[in-house]
Amino acid sequence: MESKIIEEAQQYVKETLSGEGSGHDWWHIYRVYKLAITIAEKEGADRFICSMAALLHDIADEKLNSSEEAGMQKVSSWLSDHKITATDKIHILEIISSMSFKGGNSQGMQTIEGKVVQDADRLDAIGAIGIARAFTYSGHIGQLIYDPEIHVRSQMTKDEYRNGPSTAINHFYEKLLTLKGRMNTEHGKKLAEARHQLMETYLDEFFHEWEGIK
Ligand code: ADP
Ligand code: NI
Numbered sequence: 001m002e003s004k005i006i007e008e009a010q011q012y013v014k015e016t017l018s019g020e021g022s023g024h025d026w027w028h029i030y031r032v033y034k035l036a037i038t039i040a041e042k043e044g045a046d047r048f049i050c051s052m053a054a055l056l057h058d059i060a061d062e063k064l065n066s067s068e069e070a071g072m073q074k075v076s077s078w079l080s081d082h083k084i085t086a087t088d089k090i091h092i093l094e095i096i097s098s099m100s101f102k103g104g105n106s107q108g109m110q111t112i113e114g115k116v117v118q119d120a121d122r123l124d125a126i127g128a129i130g131i132a133r134a135f136t137y138s139g140h141i142g143q144l145i146y147d148p149e150i151h152v153r154s155q156m157t158k159d160e161y162r163n164g165p166s167t168a169i170n171h172f173y174e175k176l177l178t179l180k181g182r183m184n185t186e187h188g189k190k191l192a193e194a195r196h197q198l199m200e201t202y203l204d205e206f207f208h209e210w211e212g213i214k
Contacts, residue, residue: 002048005082009055012078016059024058028124028133032057035191036120040113042187049088049113053095054120060096072097109184119188122179127195130176131202138168145169146210172203 010033014026036054040047056078058064060071075096079089095114099121109115125133135145144150146169166174180196183189208214 001083005084006048006051006055008082009052009078013055013059017064024061024063029055029058031124031129032117032120035123036117039116039119039185039187039191043112043116043185045112045116049091049095050116052084052088052092053099053113053117056092057096057099057117057121068097112185115184116188119184119192122182123188123191123195126176126179126192127198130195131199134171134176135168138171143167146206148210169203169206172199 013029017024017026017029033051033054036050037047039045040050056075059078060068060075062068062071065071065074072093076089076093079092084092091111091113094110095117098109098114099118109118124130138145143165144167146167147165150165150167150170176199177196180189180192183192205214
């Protein structure tokens with residue numbers, strides 16, 4: 001039964017996110033789902049809850065809906081149309097709302113399943129995949145890959161910084177290099193460590209090439 005619901009959720013998400021160009025396409029969901037299962041097994045978290053929350057986590061995103069509430073309503077009705085217990089439904093919705101709302105729930109994720117899925121989503125923004133996503137998103141919104149004059153902006157205040165132009169490389173400093181420190185689970189931390197190291201190596205190489213050193 002559970003595997004049938006997971007399959008139906010996959011189908012639903014594939015259809016809903018087809019054509020999504022801002023980094024939330026089906027393959028992002030696929031990766032978060034697979035990684036959530038990997039982490040869930042290490043952490044002893046419930047596999048069904050993690051799978052469902054991972055699969056549905058971006059359906060409620062405000063970028064794809066008229067509002068966050070409308071997005072959550074969509075996920076809620078989908079869950080009601082499927083044979084999922086009331087407890088599981090509440091749990092899955094709670095994880096998704098903490099993940100999609102800006103900055104999430106102020107107390108952070110409440111359950112191990114929530115921690116696992118949030119780690120999987122954050123891990124997809126770093127490492128080899130994260131690098132690819134940052135450049136893709138950057139192209140999507142018309143940013144340059146890098147601009148040394150914008151890079152010095154990292155010395156500016158947060159507001160000055162936020163209101164000005166950015167670049168793909170800047171996004172590493174604004175966000176990607178901070179994610180390692182925000183992992184919830186032990187296994188998430190371990191995976192983040194390796195992905196973080198790859199980004200550091202990548203950036204070193206990038207700046208060498210930029211200045212024609214290598
Ligand atoms: P989430 O998946 O957590 O909702 P976002 O919607 O913020 O993340 O971003 C989707 C992808 O695009 C992520 O891989 C993120 O790193 C990347 N991204 C977001 N904002 C920028 C930006 N200003 N420049 C480059 N990449 C970005
Ligand atoms: Ni996501």
